[in-house]
Amino acid sequence: MKTDTMEPAGVAGASSQTAGFGLPPGAGPGAARAASPGRSADPLASGAAPVATPPATPGSAHAHALAAADERRITGIRARAVNVPLEYPVRTGVGVVATAPLVLIDLQVGELTGHAYVFTYTPLALASTRAMVQALGEAICGRPAAPFDIDRHLAGRLRLLGRGGIAGMACAGLDMALWDALARQQRLPLATLLGGCPRPLPAYDSHSMDGEALALERAARAVDAGFRAIKTKIGYATLAEDCRVVGALRRRIGDDVQLMVDYNQSLSVPEAARRLRALREFDPAWVEEPTLQEDYAGHARLRAAAELPIQMGENWCGVEEMQGALEAGACDLAMPDAMKIGGVTGWLKAATLAERHGLPVSSHIFQEVSAHLLAVTPTAHWLERMDLAAPILARPLAFRDGMAQPGEEPGSGVDWNEEAVGRYLA
Numbered sequence: 001m002k003t004d005t006m007e008p009a010g011v012a013g014a015s016s017q018t019a020g021f022g023l024p025p026g027a028g029p030g031a032a033r034a035a036s037p038g039r040s041a042d043p044l045a046s047g048a049a050p051v052a053t054p055p056a057t058p059g060s061a062h063a064h065a066l067a068a069a070d071e072r073r074i075t076g077i078r079a080r081a082v083n084v085p086l087e088y089p090v091r092t093g094v095g096v097v098a099t100a101p102l103v104l105i106d107l108q109v110g111e112l113t114g115h116a117y118v119f120t121y122t123p124l125a126l127a128s129t130r131a132m133v134q135a136l137g138e139a140i141c142g143r144p145a146a147p148f149d150i151d152r153h154l155a156g157r158l159r160l161l162g163r164g165g166i167a168g169m170a171c172a173g174l175d176m177a178l179w180d181a182l183a184r185q186q187r188l189p190l191a192t193l194l195g196g197c198p199r200p201l202p203a204y205d206s207h208s209m210d211g212e213a214l215a216l217e218r219a220a221r222a223v224d225a226g227f228r229a230i231k232t233k234i235g236y237a238t239l240a241e242d243c244r245v246v247g248a249l250r251r252r253i254g255d256d257v258q259l260m261v262d263y264n265q266s267l268s269v270p271e272a273a274r275r276l277r278a279l280r281e282f283d284p285a286w287v288e289e290p291t292l293q294e295d296y297a298g299h300a301r302l303r304a305a306a307e308l309p310i311q312m313g314e315n316w317c318g319v320e321e322m323q324g325a326l327e328a329g330a331c332d333l334a335m336p337d338a339m340k341i342g343g344v345t346g347w348l349k350a351a352t353l354a355e356r357h358g359l360p361v362s363s364h365i366f367q368e369v370s371a372h373l374l375a376v377t378p379t380a381h382w383l384e385r386m387d388l389a390a391p392i393l394a395r396p397l398a399f400r401d402g403m404a405q406p407g408e409e410p411g412s413g414v415d416w417n418e419e420a421v422g423r424y425l426a
């Protein structure tokens with residue numbers, strides 16, 4: 001029985017990370033037009049006799065219209081997996097991320113290419129995520145480059161499978177690459193295409209569960225670089241150790257620099273309540289994900305009892321999960337992740353929801369595209385500086401005096417350093 005699943009449409013696209021990319025075999029621009037919405041690719045599908053379409057005369061208005069239509073269609077996809085070194089391993093209360101496993105996405109629209117990446121957290125997920133990006137990308141080749149329409153189309157294709165996990169990551173990566181391509185077509189920074197302007201944004205330097213000595217060293221370096229906010233991950237074996245590290249950091253950076261703490265979902269609700277009470281004396285700007293992120297009721301109880309701002313959102317998979325958390329009163333602050341929330345299209349919905357609830361919005365990793373998204377977010381708060389992709393980018397996002405400095409070049413600021421990409425291919 002044949003089912004409506006995404007089959008790789010070309011051997012080269014499905015099996016090679018370095019091959020060129022384009023429409024699946026036999027699906028050139030003419031085929032893309034024939035398969036467009038409202039026009040069947042099969043002239044006999046309606047039961048009518050086939051009607052031959054005369055070729056467009058070169059230079060005619062019809063030829064120009066066809067050329068313009070092709071420039072607005074998705075014409076190719078390439079997905080590559082890399083495993084990038086990190087300056088510091090990301091140590092958390094629930095495990096260690098030793099490298100940055102990324103899937104790099106090149107989505108061709110007309111003659112231009114948009115770029116994006118997704119972060120798989122573990123190298124174990126690289127091959128499957130790359131395959132999903134490639135397959136879904138081939139499924140949208142030939143369609144108009146319209147992000148909201150593509151979002152609806154992929155939602156329909158994935159209705160039975162669902163858009164969580166790797167499928168959702170792949171959809172979001174394609175969405176980010178599509179918006180990047182559209183901004184490049186208009187020769188505009190992404191923020192400008194979305195109706196805003198690139199501007200300096202306050203950033204916090206995001207650190208790990210480093211132990212006291214390294215935590216103090218990194219904090220001093222961040223303050224010297226001009227950062228006015230620092231985040232550290234905690235969730236050590238004992239409350240005493242949490243307090244020792246946080247207390248030492250507070251003494252080192254003083255009261256004028258904000259200090260955030262992140263438990264990465266590592267505590268039960270009762271244990272989180274006990275630890276949050278003890279943290280009050282250190283005046284954290286927020287406590288992030290003290291318990292399981294899907295436990296909205298638990299977060300709401302902690303929020304009511306702790307008298308500290310509760311931050312969450314990096315694990316909301318889609319705006320529907322964000323809405324559930326906000327309706328439960330689970331947090332004071334919101335931190336959508338550009339990938340998990342659904343790319344640029346998903347972020348725009350999340351920003352509207354946060355504005356309606358009056359919640360400040362910070363970003364989670366993906367700092368290049370997030371700098372543009374926060375520029376059009378009404379309740380923008382902080383940009384997280386955690387540089388996962390810098391080793392393979394042509395121009396990493398710049399920071400000066402604790403502020404992110406997005407550039408004025410067209411797109412989202414993501415361009416590959418191909419020599420480095422070649423070194424880290426996985």
